Amino acid sequence: MYFIFEIKEGLLIAFRAIRANKMRSVLTTLGIVIGIVSVTLMATAIEGVNRAFEKSASAFGSKVLYIQKFPWVSGEDWWKYRNRKDLKVEFADYVTRQATLVDAVAPAVSTVKDARYGSRSVLNAWITGTTHAYQEASGTTIQEGRFFSQEESDGGRPVCGIGANVAEKLFPSVDPIGQTIKVGGYPYRVLTVFEKQGGLFGAFTSDNRIYVPIKSFMTQFGSHRDVTLNVRVAKNADIEDAKEELRGIMRKVRQLKPAQEDDFNINEQDLLTRVFGAITGIIAGVGFFITGLSLFVGGIGIMNIMYVSVTERTKEIGVRKAIGARRRTILFQFLVEAAIICLIGGIIGLMISYPLSLIADQVLPTAMPLSVVFIALLVSLLVGVVSGFLPAYRAAKMDPVDALRYE
Amino acid sequence: MNNSVVINLQQIKKFYDMGGAEEVHALCGVSLQIHKNEYVAIMGPSGSGKSTLMNIIGCLDTPTSGLYEFNGVNVSEMNDNQLAKVRNKEIGFVFQTFNLLARSNALHNVELPLIYGGVSSSDRKRLAREALEQVGLGDRQNHKPNELSGGQRQRVAIARALVNKPSILLADEPTGNLDSKTGDEIMILFEELHRLGNTIILVTHEEYIAEHAHRIIRIRDGVVESDENVTNRKIINATVS
Numbered sequence: 001m002y003f004i005f006e007i008k009e010g011l012l013i014a015f016r017a018i019r020a021n022k023m024r025s026v027l028t029t030l031g032i033v034i035g036i037v038s039v040t041l042m043a044t045a046i047e048g049v050n051r052a053f054e055k056s057a058s059a060f061g062s063k064v065l066y067i068q069k070f071p072w073v074s075g076e077d078w079w080k081y082r083n084r085k086d087l088k089v090e091f092a093d094y095v096t097r098q099a100t101l102v103d104a105v106a107p108a109v110s111t112v113k114d115a116r117y118g119s120r121s122v123l124n125a126w127i128t129g130t131t132h133a134y135q136e137a138s139g140t141t142i143q144e145g146r147f148f149s150q151e152e153s154d155g156g157r158p159v160c161g162i163g164a165n166v167a168e169k170l171f172p173s174v175d176p177i178g179q180t181i182k183v184g185g186y187p188y189r190v191l192t193v194f195e196k197q198g199g200l201f202g203a204f205t206s207d208n209r210i211y212v213p214i215k216s217f218m219t220q221f222g223s224h225r226d227v228t229l230n231v232r233v234a235k236n237a238d239i240e241d242a243k244e245e246l247r248g249i250m251r252k253v254r255q256l257k258p259a260q261e262d263d264f265n266i267n268e269q270d271l272l273t274r275v276f277g278a279i280t281g282i283i284a285g286v287g288f289f290i291t292g293l294s295l296f297v298g299g300i301g302i303m304n305i306m307y308v309s310v311t312e313r314t315k316e317i318g319v320r321k322a323i324g325a326r327r328r329t330i331l332f333q334f335l336v337e338a339a340i341i342c343l344i345g346g347i348i349g350l351m352i353s354y355p356l357s358l359i360a361d362q363v364l365p366t367a368m369p370l371s372v373v374f375i376a377l378l379v380s381l382l383v384g385v386v387s388g389f390l391p392a393y394r395a396a397k398m399d400p401v402d403a404l405r406y407e
Numbered sequence: 408m409n410n411s412v413v414i415n416l417q418q419i420k421k422f423y424d425m426g427g428a429e430e431v432h433a434l435c436g437v438s439l440q441i442h443k444n445e446y447v448a449i450m451g452p453s454g455s456g457k458s459t460l461m462n463i464i465g466c467l468d469t470p471t472s473g474l475y476e477f478n479g480v481n482v483s484e485m486n487d488n489q490l491a492k493v494r495n496k497e498i499g500f501v502f503q504t505f506n507l508l509a510r511s512n513a514l515h516n517v518e519l520p521l522i523y524g525g526v527s528s529s530d531r532k533r534l535a536r537e538a539l540e541q542v543g544l545g546d547r548q549n550h551k552p553n554e555l556s557g558g559q560r561q562r563v564a565i566a567r568a569l570v571n572k573p574s575i576l577l578a579d580e581p582t583g584n585l586d587s588k589t590g591d592e593i594m595i596l597f598e599e600l601h602r603l604g605n606t607i608i609l610v611t612h613e614e615y616i617a618e619h620a621h622r623i624i625r626i627r628d629g630v631v632e633s634d635e636n637v638t639n640r641k642i643i644n645a646t647v648s
């Protein structure tokens with residue numbers, strides 16, 4: 001009960017004091033405002049980068065494994081991987097036959113060629129040769145049409161599926177399905193348009209790609225190529241189990257002795273996510289440290305002004321003590337004042353950084369998370385309490401008679 | 408007259424260490440007792456130690472040595488919270504310079520001791536209004552100190568001192584900043600408060616003001632020079648106001 005009075009009285013005094021020193025309060029608040037703006041924008045930017053990454057990483061599919069010569073992420077010597085033997089197309093059939101925990105396996109080879117339709121062209125488009133199993137193995141979604149069938153694939157028919165960006169560029173006004181385009185000079189009939197994936201990894205998504213049967217790819221664009229096996233893990237299989245099984249199969253294919261290490265890598269989206277998480281973690285750490293410094297400086301400003309406030313009101317403190325205010329009451333009064341100044345700073349800061357985050361949204365798919373809003377308010381409250389503590393403590397431990405005598 | 412002792416001072420000393428060998432002896436062993444419902448005036452030349460004594464009695468200051476019992480409780484053994492409670496509930500202090508909170512209106516100033524005493528909001532407003540009415544300021548509740556005359560400010564301060572119904576009212580030169588007419592009005596108020604049963608200690612320079620009291624304690628150089636009851640006590644008629 002007593003505590004509620006103290007809070008009410010503390011708030012009342014704080015608002016009176018702030019109103020009595022409007023200009024000073026505004027200037028003091030500025031430090032906190034700047035601090036909160038920079039910290040929240042930092043948080044929003046990191047959130048944006050994370051979201052962009054998540055969205056992009058999902059293009060790789062969460063249950064898709066990529067058996068490749070190179071690991072996606074490695075600190076080690078590139079030459080070691082370079083010298084590994086290439087993976088072969090036939091491995092796909094072998095894996096399909098042997099593996100029990102996978103739904104689909106599709107080999108994929110890629111190169112860069114120009115694609116043309118009439119007078120329109122896409123220079124340096126990514127061309128991927130693969131099989132009918134690709135669509136299921138990669139989990140790409142079809143926007144229009146159908147993917148090529150096993151017969152078309154096995155027969156090396158001149159048919160293709162195109163990514164959303166390729167479709168946009170070659171067919172701004174015509175329905176692409178059924179049209180014939182030239183890929184590296186060879187005619188291909190468009191069967192499929194894939195849904196747009198977007199994201200940061202443009203080259204790896206389907207957006208800028210043209211998919212053709214691997215058989216025709218090999219004859220037209222060369223057959224000595226490193227193959228990637230796209231593997232779709234079965235719905236109810238554990239991804240780690242599947243990896244272990246694939247590893248065993250691959251070691252058998254490569255005829256590795258038990259002591260030899262793998263000469264292939266099984267990559268997955270999760271790997272990228274982890275590495276990315278580590279990188280953004282460092283960026284966030286450094287970023288929050290730097291922006292936190294501005295908040296710290298703001299806190300020092302608050303401490304300074306609270307000292308001034310306590311000194312100015314020494315007499316008032318004496319009067320309050322003379323009529324029965326306890327130490328705790330006085331301490332609380334000044335803490336509340338500091339906290340409110342900071343909280344106001346925090347609110348103003350959010351009112352500035354929120355519109356800015358909307359502008360940032362044009363560049364990154366971001367929005368200020370609600371948690372950031374709460375944390376920002378909590379932090380400003382905390383800054384107030386921490387930086388207000390020493391001045392408030394000084395006020396609280398004043399001797400009533402000394403305080404009253406102060407001129 | 409009820410004879411219970413409210414204030415019991417034994418050999419109270421207060422020295423101020425001024426650094427080095429210098430030491431100011433503000434009080435050099437004051438012993439006195441004040442009973443319930445007494446009306447005591449403390450007199451003495453400037454610098455004799457009156458304010459120092461009042462501050463010690465009001466628990467605003469602590470003596471260098473000596474025993475101070477308030478209602479039979481040893482004050483020097485109290486911790487800070489207990490002292491705050493005594494200041495809040497048992498002592499009403501009236502200052503020469505009023506010491507009102509400039510940003511608060513009269514009502515809130517009077518409410519303040521009730522707030523610190525933990526009185527509920529509705530009782531608080533009622534008690535504060537009653538106290539203001541008692542000092543004749545029922546119609547000035549919402550005035551800030553700078554909208555009141557000196558005499559009115561001192562009345563607000565007296566209402567604030569009274570509002571918690573303290574055991575004793577301490578007033579250190581309450582009329583010192585007022586002209587003599589306004590001062591007289593304040594003295595009439597004290598007279599009346601005494602009649603209503605309050606115990607009062609009042610510091611003054613003016614002989615004629617002291618003559619309102621029952622007892623005059625004269626202090627010189629930090630010691631009690633004389634302590635006697637007033638024989639032909641002047642009584643101002645309270646109806647003058």
Ligand SMILES: Nc1ncnc2c1ncn2[C@@H]1O[C@H](COP(=O)(O)OP(=O)(O)OP(=O)(O)O)[C@@H](O)[C@H]1O
Nearest residue numbers: 423431432433451452453454455456457458459460
């Ligand atoms: N904080 C202090 N430090 C040093 N000396 C002090 C302090 N307070 C009071 N004194 C000294 O103690 C003595 C008594 O002071 P006090 O204020 O009690 O006098 P007083 O009787 O109230 O005088 P006046 O009538 O002028 O108000 C004075 O000599 C004064 O200088």
Ligand SMILES: [Mg+2]
Nearest residue numbers: 457458459579
């Ligand atoms: Mg004095």
